[in-house]
């Protein structure tokens with residue numbers, strides 16, 4: 001049995017996914033820690049206190065605790081956290097002294113936690129594993145409207161070169177990190193994400209459409225935080241090209257008050273293109289309620305410029321809904337470009353969707369239409385099972401443990 005400290009300081013693992021700073025990373029941390037807990041390990045997930053009456057320690061699932069430490073700085077957005085990192089190091093150390101506990105490893109998530117983990121690992125003399133989730137440099141390079149600060153870029157480089165192990169969720173991200181920072185291959189380990197198939201599974205399409213008020217429409221779904229790197233303009237531009245008789249509704253789920261500017265920009269684009277009535281912004285939807293949306297959808301579209309994994313893809317496939325996605329994150333592992341053969345498989349519901357290697361709106365419109373035309377029932381269950389066989393949290397947890405054992409014997 002191992003005792004592990006997972007750091008997720010800028011965003012709570014139980015925070016509202018789909019809001020500005022909370023998304024796939026939280027789903028990832030709950031999934032991985034939950035599976036490690038089930039295997040008999042102990043995980044403390046450290047995050048910052050965000051409200052006045054928050055309990056310091058809360059049990060999330062067997063073996064997994066959420067520990068909210070107080071650095072004295074009060075509620076802050078992630079861009080304001082850097083100067084308070086030393087106080088977070090002190091608060092975590094103090095908690096461990098009071099509880100009289102020590103850890104076998106530190107696993108830092110996102111660069112801000114990485115900076116804290118680096119200090120703790122020096123003090124405690126235990127291995128430091130880092131997962132960036134996204135890289136500032138990759139975001140900036142992929143999308144002109146993103147402007148991640150130089151400080152983040154510099155810290156990510158330092159962490160990549162000094163941590164005991166970097167974890168990524170997709171082979172493309174491994175290649176990228178190795179190239180960016182000239183790392184050795186074995187410094188970077190791919191541990192793919194899982195998906196909770198008890199939560200995400202096929203339901204009746206007509207019932208799901210009725211419950212979401214979408215009966216009679218072809219439903220194109222996009223789910224995630226609303227930020228420029230998600231590339232939603234492309235989806236809106238593709239939606240303009242779809243024939244009126246298809247009665248298309250594009251449902252965009254995600255975004256909170258902090259995403260208002262970005263949402264307003266997308267609404268303006270839809271209005272300029274004359275398709276406001278085709279686009280529905282549902283705002284943030286509770287994670288537990290998302291299966292209904294995936295099941296109401298005929299196709300899920302992921303037009304992101306850059307993803308480090310893209311959990312939405314697994315959730316959609318687990319519900320039997322095909323995907324149209326670009327060549328980033330895990331998508332090239334799941335999908336193939338459109339060819340005669342893919343088209344044939346799609347008509348038999350045996351293809352999980354279409355991979356697009358360009359950002360040409362007419363190509364996206366064509367791929368989206370092909371998927372929804374052939375999709376009045378969910379994908380063939382054997383296809384879903386085959387694809388998702390490797391993507392589960394237990395497998396991820398086993399790889400994680402194997403990696404730690406290797407690190408301890410090095």
Ligand code: UDP
Pocket residue numbers: 017018019022023024025027223224225253254255283284285286287288290309310311312313315
């Ligand atoms: N999500 C959610 N409610 C929303 C929007 C998103 O629960 O309103 C969840 C979604 O189910 C997924 C995560 O947020 O688990 C998004 O993960 P992804 O890897 O696709 O994107 P990221 O946020 O990491 O960029």
